[in-house]
Amino acid sequence: xxATMVKMPTSKVTIAYAPVRGLxxxxxxxxEFAGADYEVFEYQGVENKLEVDxxxxxxxxxxxxxxEKNSMINIPFVVDxxxxxxxxxxxxxxxxxxxxxxxxxxAELTKVEQCLCELMDLRNTVVGICYGPPDTYxxxxxxxxxxxxxxxxxxxxxxxxxxxxxxLGADVPTxxxxxxxxxxxxxxxxxxxLGKPQPLDKFxxxxxxxxxxxxxxxxxxxxxxxxxxxxxxxxxxNFF
Amino acid sequence: xxATMVKMPTSKVTIAYAPVRGLxxxxxxxxEFAGADYEVFEYQGVENKLEVDxxxxxxxxxxxxxxEKNSMINIPFVVDxxxxxxxxxxxxxxxxxxxxxxxxxxAELTKVEQCLCELMDLRNTVVGICYGPPDTYxxxxxxxxxxxxxxxxxxxxxxxxxxxxxxLGADVPTxxxxxxxxxxxxxxxxxxxLGKPQPLDKFxxxxxxxxxxxxxxxxxxxxxxxxxxxxxxxxxxNFF
Numbered sequence: 001x002x003a004t005m006v007k008m009p010t011s012k013v014t015i016a017y018a019p020v021r022g023l024x025x026x027x028x029x030x031x032e033f034a035g036a037d038y039e040v041f042e043y044q045g046v047e048n049k050l051e052v053d054x055x056x057x058x059x060x061x062x063x064x065x066x067x068e069k070n071s072m073i074n075i076p077f078v079v080d081x082x083x084x085x086x087x088x089x090x091x092x093x094x095x096x097x098x099x100x101x102x103x104x105x106x107a108e109l110t111k112v113e114q115c116l117c118e119l120m121d122l123r124n125t126v127v128g129i130c131y132g133p134p135d136t137y138x139x140x141x142x143x144x145x146x147x148x149x150x151x152x153x154x155x156x157x158x159x160x161x162x163x164x165x166x167x168l169g170a171d172v173p174t175x176x177x178x179x180x181x182x183x184x185x186x187x188x189x190x191x192x193x194l195g196k197p198q199p200l201d202k203f204x205x206x207x208x209x210x211x212x213x214x215x216x217x218x219x220x221x222x223x224x225x226x227x228x229x230x231x232x233x234x235x236x237x238n239f240f
Numbered sequence: 241x242x243a244t245m246v247k248m249p250t251s252k253v254t255i256a257y258a259p260v261r262g263l264x265x266x267x268x269x270x271x272e273f274a275g276a277d278y279e280v281f282e283y284q285g286v287e288n289k290l291e292v293d294x295x296x297x298x299x300x301x302x303x304x305x306x307x308e309k310n311s312m313i314n315i316p317f318v319v320d321x322x323x324x325x326x327x328x329x330x331x332x333x334x335x336x337x338x339x340x341x342x343x344x345x346x347a348e349l350t351k352v353e354q355c356l357c358e359l360m361d362l363r364n365t366v367v368g369i370c371y372g373p374p375d376t377y378x379x380x381x382x383x384x385x386x387x388x389x390x391x392x393x394x395x396x397x398x399x400x401x402x403x404x405x406x407x408l409g410a411d412v413p414t415x416x417x418x419x420x421x422x423x424x425x426x427x428x429x430x431x432x433x434l435g436k437p438q439p440l441d442k443f444x445x446x447x448x449x450x451x452x453x454x455x456x457x458x459x460x461x462x463x464x465x466x467x468x469x470x471x472x473x474x475x476x477x478n479f480f
Contacts, residue, residue, distance in 0.1 A: 071398035072354050085350055087357035089329075094350050110325055110334050114312050117327035124364075158311035 005041055005062055005079065013038040013095075017076040018055050020240070021182065021232045023088045023123070024076045029178035030092065032222040034099035040227065043075065052235045089116045096175040103169040112169040115159070115176035122152050122183055126190075130237040137238040138194070145196040149187060153203050156180065160205040167209060173216070180206075181213040186232050190239055245281055245302055245319065253278040253335075257316040258295050260480070261422065261470045263328045263363070264316045269418035270332065272462040274339035280467060283315065292475045329356045336415040343409040352409040355399070355416035362392050362423055370477040377478040378434065385436040389427060393443050396420065400445040407449060413456070420446075421453040426472050430479055 005016050013031060017024035019042045031038035043062070045054025059075055066073040070084040077086040078094060085094045096102035096112070103109045125148055129140050159168065168176040184206060187199050200207040213219065222228055233240040245256050253271060257264035259282045271278035283302070285294025299315055306313040310324040317326040318334060325334045336342035336352070343349045365388055369380050399408065408416040424446060427439050440447040453459065462468055473480040 067398070068402070070354075071395045071402060072358050083347070083350070085354065087354045089357050090350065090353040093353050097346060097349075106337060107323070109337075110323070110330065113330040113333050114310075114325065114327045117329050118312050155311045158307070162308070162311060 005066060013098075014041050014079045015039075015076060015091075016041040016043065016079065018043055018053075018059065018234060019230055020234050021186075021228070021230045022076075022234070025182045025227070026175065026179035027076055027078065027088065027091050027095065028227050029181070029219060029222060030095040030099060030101060030175055033173065033178070033216070033218045034095075034101065035218065036099060056234075089120060092116060092175040092179065101173070101175045103174050108169045108174070111163065112174045112176045115156075115168040116179065118152075118155065119176065119179045119183055123179075125152075126183070126186065130233050130239050132238070134238055141190070141194050141239070142196065145187075145191060145194065145199065149199050150202075153184075153187075153199055153206060157203040157205050160209070166212065173213065177209065177213060181210060184210045185214075189232065193239065245306060253338075254281050254319045255279075255316060255331075256281040256283065256319065258283055258293075258299065258474060259470055260474050261426075261468070261472045262316075262474070265422045265467070266415065266419035267316055267318065267328065267331050267335065268467050269421070269459060269462060270335040270339060270341060270415055273413065273418070273456070273458045274335075274341065275458065276339060296474075329360060332356060332415040332419065341413070341415050343414050348409045348414070351403065352414045352416045355396075355408040356419065358392075358395065359416065359419045359423060363419070365392075366423070366426065370473050370479050372478070374478055381430070381434050381479070382436065385427075385431060385434065385439065389439050390442075393424075393427075393439055393446060397443040397445050400449070406452065413453065417449065417453060421450060424450045425454075429472065433479065 005014070013036055015024060015027050015031065015038065017027075017040070024040075028040060043055045043058035045057050063073065066077070066084070070077070070086055072086045073084070074086050076088060076091060077084060078091045080094075080098070083094075085091050093102065093113070093116070103112050125144070129137065129144055132140065156168070160166075165171050167173050168180055184200060188210075191198055200210060214223065231240040245254070253276055255264060255267050255271065255278065257267075257280070264280075268280060270276075283295045283298035285297050303313065306317070306324070310317070310326055312326045313324070314326050316328060316331060317324060318331045320334075320338070323334075325331050333342065333353070333356070343352050365384070369377065369384055372380065396408070400406075405411050407413050408420055424440060428450075431438055440450060454463065471480040
């Protein structure tokens, strides 16, 4: 049988997810940035099965027991002692509270929360294209870069302009910046096979944010390590 | 010209939205439950235009100036003095902090945050059906009741069972319960034209939560007033 997360509590903060970057990346970056003693649990396929995204079988095998602990359970989720948190944005705010990465006051927190929601809208749009029907994928992906990306990235660029902060919530990174980085970084990679220009060339403040996260010393180990080298999406996606 | 929200700050907490229940309902319920001195700003059509959902013109006319204040702007949004908050879940947590409706400790807050995300997933699924292609609407709506609703409501019923609380985050209402009520209430109405049984008959703890919110004295004015009498969706939807 595949490994299971059910035998909790673990001694460390544990992030459970598929072996892809996806929604797990920002959550892992929180722990890494904070210098936390954490571990990543990657679901794997049940033995003797070798197929695309076999890891899903590992997760599906574990899900019923995890559901008994937390009925909102889905991947990614975070286990911290007896606490099991699911829903990506709730994982980010949970870890943000724990590691003080939600801004230094309520005004910054309110900014972080808005950006987290906005980023999830962007992320859901990307997922709809990447995991949608293959026959219309390429056209929809190109349209996405020409239209949606311009509006969405434009909102975030404007946000930084109006708020006059280096990062989305403050002059220091918050949990929202890790998801922002991930979405920007995914688009910088994704544009290439589609023959689209790098979106960040048109958004200088976002480009700076991307660079500042990419070169932040707290995250050097993350970027050099195996987590950042995972595919962006699962292998059944139109782009991974 | 239609009225505008741009002439801020207002003296009261103001919730701006379309004249429908939709995503605005839970936000209004927060203010009402807290006994806040608030007002609702309803976008209306630009004069001399009478068409389905003419209110959208009022919003579109106002949007560029509001974008200058908050680039995440969309309806609903909340204006509180100089603060403009958009994204429904960020509005709910903002008001939840202001009116102490996020639970009494971090463990309850973490529950509230997960439920808010889960409810937004449910809400987005409903929106996809109600505002989707009319030709496949009825079949998709019926499938929704037979399948998605059973799983989704089942998660929330299980949540109440495992957490042993009367409401989603605690034994007293939090912001998540207002959105939970709204989604339950919408489904109780929506099932009728589709000839589907009332979903709550199968989920006793959710039924109790629905009743407890519906009969809560703090909300009597809301349920008797004009906001609860608005259509659930905009009139261009397949169901409103």
